[in-house]
Amino acid sequence: MGEPEMDERTMDDPDSDESKDSELDLAVPASVPPGIVPNAGAEFGLVTPSSFEGRVQKIFTGPDGLRPVWRLAFYLLAFRALRFCLHILIAYALPDMGRLWLFLVAELGLAIVAVVPALVMSRIE
Numbered sequence: 001m002g003e004p005e006m007d008e009r010t011m012d013d014p015d016s017d018e019s020k021d022s023e024l025d026l027a028v029p030a031s032v033p034p035g036i037v038p039n040a041g042a043e044f045g046l047v048t049p050s051s052f053e054g055r056v057q058k059i060f061t062g063p064d065g066l067r068p069v070w071r072l073a074f075y076l077l078a079f080r081a082l083r084f085c086l087h088i089l090i091a092y093a094l095p096d097m098g099r100l101w102l103f104l105v106a107e108l109g110l111a112i113v114a115v116v117p118a119l120v121m122s123r124i125e
Contacts, residue, residue: 071121078117086113 060070086109
């Protein structure tokens with residue numbers, strides 16, 4: 001009552017017939033789907049911006065990126081928004097704090113409010 005011998009080749013065996021078949025299947029290029037045309041993008045050029053887009057780009061950007069006036073405006077807007085948030089935090093979240101600690105929180109908050117927009121602007125540039 002002998003057991004039939006099993007084929008001891010594994011999938012990782014390079015002599016396996018199955019691995020040879022799968023390698024051949026990968027080497028044969030698949031047919032192109034009917035909706036895709038090769039080199040279709042080569043026929044099209046860049047889209048020119050409209051006159052409005054050109055004017056807006058000229059107003060906001062210069063040869064060095066964002067114009068300095070808009071950089072300053074963005075910094076001031078971010079500074080004012082963060083300062084308002086700091087004011088709300090101090091007025092409503094910390095009303096019963098001692099005067100000295102309140103000054104410390106306010107000065108630390110103003111330092112953070114001044115530095116954060118500057119760091120954001122440095123990342124933009």
